[in-house]
Amino acid sequence: MTKLNAHDVVQLARSSKRLRTIEIIDYITDSFIECHGDRYYGDDSAVIGGIGLISGEPVTLIGIQKGQTLEENIDTHFGSPSPEGYRKSLRLMKQAEKFNRPIITLVNTPGAYCGIEAEERGEGEAIARNLLEMSQLGVPILSIMTGEGGSGGALALAVANDVWMLEHSIYSVLSPEGFASILWKDSLRASEASDIMKLIAPDLKELHVIDKIISERSDEGLLSHETILEQLKSDIINQLGIYKSKSVDDIKSERYKRFRQF
Structure with missing residues (x-):
């Protein structure tokens, strides 16, 4: 199978046919109860969060949702969370810590919503608060890039013990x-930029920014969604088993050391 270049992967990461957060959650969980609202302002459709059972173990799942229709994308700001989305995420993460549940985040966003109303409601503070609080949580966090991982909007859900990427996803400081x-005052050179930004999974794995790549293709071609989800669920169950053997101090220390290496 022909090797994909970085620009090809960017297009796949942005495809409307990619697995959505709700589809991933529905497959990997035995049951899922969605929670709503940030308890400050409102609810954000761009962020799905709640409590689920994976192989009988309770976990907190939080993911950024994109739409597949124009109406869905307008409702979710094309997968760009608002401040209340990040605050809802933090509320659920603190709840997970209280009840000793592992946290899994699913990230697919071009970045945080940049509308003036988001700035008025404290977008920057909400993201910064997530970074601070996640760094200190006493439960394990597994973050998985499922499509686009854009800037602080993605990092706000990715201060994790382990960061994984689906093979055809991207993770970078900007688009x-x-x-x-x-750099060049010419956005039409985006394809050239993609090749030098080190934003695809193999490059990020080599740089130790991420820890694992979930395959999306074989020598015969692209894998089916069901095959990808089956492998992802198996890997998550194995990782949850590893976390069980770690103490709170281990969890905090490993997360701290992971980010201090940069």
């Missing part, structure tokens, strides 16, 4: 278009 606009 290739933004990179090209800043």
Whole structure:
């Protein structure tokens, strides 16, 4: 099978046909109860969060949801969370710590919502608060990039003990278009930017930014969604088993050391 370049992966990561957060949650959990609201302002449709059972073990799942229709994308701001989305996430993470549940985050966002109303409600503070609080949580956090992982909007759910990526996902400080606009004053050079930004899974694995790549293709071609989900669920169950053997101090220390290496 022809090797994909970085620009090809960017297009796949942004595809409307990618697995959505709710589809992943429905497959990997035996049951799931969704929770709503940040207890400050409102609810954010771009962030799905709640409590689920994976192989009988309770976990907290939080994911960024994109739409597949124009109406869904408008409702979710094309997968760009607002401040209340990040605050809802933090509320659920603190709840998970209280009841000693592992946390799994599923990230697929071009970045935080940049509308003026989001700024008025404290977008920057909400993201910064998540970074601070996640760094100190006493339960394990597993973060999985499932599509786009854009800037602080993605990092706000990725201060984790382990960070994984689906093979055709991306993770970077900004978009290739933004990179090209800043460096060359020409967003049309986004394809060229993609090749030098080190935003695809193999490059990030080599740099130790991520810990694991979930395959999305074989020598014969692209894998089916069901095959990808089956492998993802198996890997998650194995990882949850590893976390069980670790103390609270181990969890905090390993997360701290992971990010101090950069």
